[in-house]
Amino acid sequence: MTDEPTTPASGMRDFLPEQVARRNHVFDIIRDVYEGYGFEPLETPSMERLSTLLGKYGEDEKLIFRIMKRGQKLQRALDEDPSEDELADLALRYDLTVPLARIFAEHGNDFPRVFKRYQIGPVWRADRPQKGRYREFYQCDVDILGSESTLVEAEVISAAADALERLGFDDFRIHTNHRKLLDGMMEIAGIEQEMRSDALVAIDKLDKIGLKGVVDELDERGLSDDAVDTLMPMLDQGAEADSPPFDNQRTLQAIADQIEQTESGAHAVSDLESLFRVCEGSSAGRHLYFDPYLARGLSYYTGAIFEIRSDDFPGSLAAGGRYDDLVGMFTNQDVPACGFSLGVERIIDLMEERDMFDIDETPADVMVAVWDEDFAADSMAIARQMREAGLRADLYPDDDSGFGKQFGYADERDIPFVAIFAPDEKEAGCVAIRDMDSGEQTEVSREHAGEETARLILKARD
Amino acid sequence: MTDEPTTPASGMRDFLPEQVARRNHVFDIIRDVYEGYGFEPLETPSMERLSTLLGKYGEDEKLIFRIMKRGQKLQRALDEDPSEDELADLALRYDLTVPLARIFAEHGNDFPRVFKRYQIGPVWRADRPQKGRYREFYQCDVDILGSESTLVEAEVISAAADALERLGFDDFRIHTNHRKLLDGMMEIAGIEQEMRSDALVAIDKLDKIGLKGVVDELDERGLSDDAVDTLMPMLDQGAEADSPPFDNQRTLQAIADQIEQTESGAHAVSDLESLFRVCEGSSAGRHLYFDPYLARGLSYYTGAIFEIRSDDFPGSLAAGGRYDDLVGMFTNQDVPACGFSLGVERIIDLMEERDMFDIDETPADVMVAVWDEDFAADSMAIARQMREAGLRADLYPDDDSGFGKQFGYADERDIPFVAIFAPDEKEAGCVAIRDMDSGEQTEVSREHAGEETARLILKARD
Numbered sequence: 001m002t003d004e005p006t007t008p009a010s011g012m013r014d015f016l017p018e019q020v021a022r023r024n025h026v027f028d029i030i031r032d033v034y035e036g037y038g039f040e041p042l043e044t045p046s047m048e049r050l051s052t053l054l055g056k057y058g059e060d061e062k063l064i065f066r067i068m069k070r071g072q073k074l075q076r077a078l079d080e081d082p083s084e085d086e087l088a089d090l091a092l093r094y095d096l097t098v099p100l101a102r103i104f105a106e107h108g109n110d111f112p113r114v115f116k117r118y119q120i121g122p123v124w125r126a127d128r129p130q131k132g133r134y135r136e137f138y139q140c141d142v143d144i145l146g147s148e149s150t151l152v153e154a155e156v157i158s159a160a161a162d163a164l165e166r167l168g169f170d171d172f173r174i175h176t177n178h179r180k181l182l183d184g185m186m187e188i189a190g191i192e193q194e195m196r197s198d199a200l201v202a203i204d205k206l207d208k209i210g211l212k213g214v215v216d217e218l219d220e221r222g223l224s225d226d227a228v229d230t231l232m233p234m235l236d237q238g239a240e241a242d243s244p245p246f247d248n249q250r251t252l253q254a255i256a257d258q259i260e261q262t263e264s265g266a267h268a269v270s271d272l273e274s275l276f277r278v279c280e281g282s283s284a285g286r287h288l289y290f291d292p293y294l295a296r297g298l299s300y301y302t303g304a305i306f307e308i309r310s311d312d313f314p315g316s317l318a319a320g321g322r323y324d325d326l327v328g329m330f331t332n333q334d335v336p337a338c339g340f341s342l343g344v345e346r347i348i349d350l351m352e353e354r355d356m357f358d359i360d361e362t363p364a365d366v367m368v369a370v371w372d373e374d375f376a377a378d379s380m381a382i383a384r385q386m387r388e389a390g391l392r393a394d395l396y397p398d399d400d401s402g403f404g405k406q407f408g409y410a411d412e413r414d415i416p417f418v419a420i421f422a423p424d425e426k427e428a429g430c431v432a433i434r435d436m437d438s439g440e441q442t443e444v445s446r447e448h449a450g451e452e453t454a455r456l457i458l459k460a461r462d
Numbered sequence: 463m464t465d466e467p468t469t470p471a472s473g474m475r476d477f478l479p480e481q482v483a484r485r486n487h488v489f490d491i492i493r494d495v496y497e498g499y500g501f502e503p504l505e506t507p508s509m510e511r512l513s514t515l516l517g518k519y520g521e522d523e524k525l526i527f528r529i530m531k532r533g534q535k536l537q538r539a540l541d542e543d544p545s546e547d548e549l550a551d552l553a554l555r556y557d558l559t560v561p562l563a564r565i566f567a568e569h570g571n572d573f574p575r576v577f578k579r580y581q582i583g584p585v586w587r588a589d590r591p592q593k594g595r596y597r598e599f600y601q602c603d604v605d606i607l608g609s610e611s612t613l614v615e616a617e618v619i620s621a622a623a624d625a626l627e628r629l630g631f632d633d634f635r636i637h638t639n640h641r642k643l644l645d646g647m648m649e650i651a652g653i654e655q656e657m658r659s660d661a662l663v664a665i666d667k668l669d670k671i672g673l674k675g676v677v678d679e680l681d682e683r684g685l686s687d688d689a690v691d692t693l694m695p696m697l698d699q700g701a702e703a704d705s706p707p708f709d710n711q712r713t714l715q716a717i718a719d720q721i722e723q724t725e726s727g728a729h730a731v732s733d734l735e736s737l738f739r740v741c742e743g744s745s746a747g748r749h750l751y752f753d754p755y756l757a758r759g760l761s762y763y764t765g766a767i768f769e770i771r772s773d774d775f776p777g778s779l780a781a782g783g784r785y786d787d788l789v790g791m792f793t794n795q796d797v798p799a800c801g802f803s804l805g806v807e808r809i810i811d812l813m814e815e816r817d818m819f820d821i822d823e824t825p826a827d828v829m830v831a832v833w834d835e836d837f838a839a840d841s842m843a844i845a846r847q848m849r850e851a852g853l854r855a856d857l858y859p860d861d862d863s864g865f866g867k868q869f870g871y872a873d874e875r876d877i878p879f880v881a882i883f884a885p886d887e888k889e890a891g892c893v894a895i896r897d898m899d900s901g902e903q904t905e906v907s908r909e910h911a912g913e914e915t916a917r918l919i920l921k922a923r924d
Binding site: 008147155158277377387400 | 466468469471478483486497500501503504505506509510513514527536550554569572578579588608611613614743744829835839842843846849853855856859861862871874875877
């Protein structure tokens with residue numbers, strides 16, 4: 001033994017075959033749903049120039065993994081200015097949004113006027129690892145660039161709802177609010193512009209600290225009693241969250257009269273009305289839940305905001321919203337945009353916990369046994385016939401083991417059938433297919449071993 | 463415009479939708495073929511501990527991308543010993559083989575006695591970028607661990623042959639040789655152990671520098687004339703490489719008498735005889751080409767070695783071989799292993815150059831148009847019907863454009879059909895499906911718009 005540890009590095013994970021199969025199952029479904037909505041795949045490199053990422057993530061910039069310069073450039077930095085920023089030239093991407101903005105600046109002219117893209121891939125953050133939080137994890141983003149219509153909001157949440165339903169989630173709510181609605185409310189409550197993001201942070205904590213907690217925190221953050229007394233009743237209009245379909249129009253009407261006095265509020269009400277109407281016949285419709293308390297931490301949202309939750313588990317499965325000022329960061333252009341991100345690692349963890357994976361995890365449909373060295377070429381040819389018939393066929397990887405050992409190997413690997421071609425079968429011109437559960441053997445012809453075995457296995461599965 | 467460049471960093475690539483579709487097509491086929499052989503997927507993290515990678519790649523160690531320490535650990539390194547090795551704690555994986563050895567040391571006991579795994583994923587090398595050489599590129603490896611039988615060699619090359627054929631390659635040769643055969647030859651030629659790897663390097667250059675070049679280089683590297691005169695006729699027994707099936711048994715017989723006098727040689731002849739026999743009925747059979755000149759640069763091979771080539775292009779598409787001393791590096795165990803790596807980036811580049819991709823690259827089967835805001839919910843519901851019928855349906859992303867503009871958008875995106883639901887169609891209870899090539903419109907019922915459109919499109923494709 002060497003002393004080198006063989007676990008993955010901190011916050012990293014090895015995925016064994018069963019886990020890879022499950023992860024791919026999830027990614028394949030999401031990809032299939034998104035492509036069904038006409039989203040197109042984009043892929044950007046794992047590494048970006050460090051300078052591309054700096055200045056984009058505020059406080060979290062310290063979580064960026066920096067890649068050291070190499071060769072002479074490294075030597076120069078070591079000699080002249082050995083500092084964090086000078087020693088590195090590249091960094092691992094922190095999210096998929098800044099790369100999207102970069103690729104949009106580079107290729108925007110090649111894209112259609114309204115561009116719908118999805119990207120599923122790893123990002124890296126030097127966060128403190130803990131349960132459910134990894135340093136390398138997948139993000140799964142859809143974004144529609146170039147349209148201000150609420151139709152695109154409706155599309156991104158419908159696609160997310162379809163994906164979650166296809167994965168087996170059912171009882172989730174798409175919490176929906178609008179940044180400009182919150183703006184309007186705060187205007188009416190007389191909250192100064194510079195206090196508003198503080199207020200949003202407090203409001204966003206409702207599901208963690210409760211109503212009283214929010215009020216206390218608003219107080220602490222220096223809001224006047226008057227402001228809080230005006231704000232809270234407006235926020236507190238959401239329907240009970242336990243019984244879909246939700247009467248979102250009613251909630252909105254209850255707020256609208258007051259809120260429409262502000263320009264922001266009127267804009268938000270009009271957007272939300274339109275969104276609720278458009279979503280009616282969509283996959284999102286049943287799940288849509290207007291929640292005036294939803295604030296979303298991130299500062300870049302400019303319109304509708306969303307978060308998918310369920311009473312069955314804490315936290316959210318997915319989130320997103322409209323962010324019209326971000327994609328143009330490299331071009332100083334205005335690019336209307338709406339994005340949505342499935343929390344795919346959380347989704348996979350939940351599906352594991354809840355035993356929601358119902359997929360075939362056998363590594364092969366059949367294993368072809370090998371009688372001895374002289375029969376090996378025949379076994380190999382039979383395996384080929386099986387594969388040509390669409391079966392996943394494993395060949396026993398040795399030519400000097402008894403069948404007992406070979407059956408044991410098939411059992412160990414959970415392979416349900418073993419194909420046997422030994423002197424008796426050769427004499428009879430057949431192949432014996434052994435059902436490893438029952439021990440029963442059925443003969444198929446040597447010549448058509450592939451098709452006949454495929455038929456046999458299909459029948460056994462029914 | 464900001465000054466920040468928006469191209470990918472040096473040696474990195476952005477992939478636009480068409481490219482992603484093509485890459486995924488290649489990966490999907492390879493995955494499908496490998497799973498058809500009973501290979502199981504493993505995934506390891508992008509990052510390994512720097513110490514895990516150091517000492518494994520010789521000269522090429524300088525190509526490893528190192529990731530800087532963070533926070534206090536970085537500060538300490540900067541204060542105490544700001545050197546290349548002390549400033550970094552992690553590194554991007556350089557290949558998929560060292561991670562396989564690590565995961566085998568960690569999880570080997572959970573694996574079946576003989577473990578067949580595949581891994582497709584990116585690796586990173588700080589090489590000088592040039593045409594066809596990237597700093598982030600995919601590797602695509604299969605390895606079988608735990609068996610010494612030539613059956614596993616036969617399996618890995620058959621799987622590779624199947625994958626290449628499924629991708630559309632046909633006229634390739636699997637150049638095959640055996641390290642111990644070369645050893646035996648060198649022993650007979652009286653070449654000292656310490657000269658042998660130099661000699662292998664020279665022999666391996668045959669296809670680049672020709673026979674005379676090899677002889678000159680062997681001279682230069684200090685081999686005696688006698689040694690060269692004994693060695694070259696043995697190497698020069700390969701069949702003409704232009705006409706499959708190749709008479710590999712004949713070539714082997716021509717060498718065997720002499721070479722079997724050495725222990726290495728006898729071992730190699732027995733292995734190769736067995737391999738040729740086993741491969742007869744396999745997918746590799748037709749392509750198998752015994753090439754005594756094949757040496758393979760890497761030092762770790764211990765048995766059969768392979769390289770897939772074609773006269774149509776220089777270089778190789780794939781390579782591999784037996785390497786019994788590597789996987790046990792972290793456990794000091796003997797782990798027999800045989801691996802094969804498809805040069806998937808090269809394969810993709812070649813397929814692009816030769817126009818070998820024949821896949822549907824439209825982003826959607828149909829686009830649902832939007833008459834106006836009042837009709838948006840209906841259009842959304844129709845898009846949903848289409849998706850439920852298995853169609854990829856895009857919804858026009860705005861509700862205030864004339865149909866002319868909408869048709870233009872569908873054309874721009876190469877979407878072949880547009881679904882129209884306007885006042886006339888509402889009145890008639892139908893949806894009009896416009897063939898964007900012919901301009902012809904066909905009506906389907908509003909109620910069964912999904913299935914009927916799917917049928918229509920399927921028929922149009924025939």
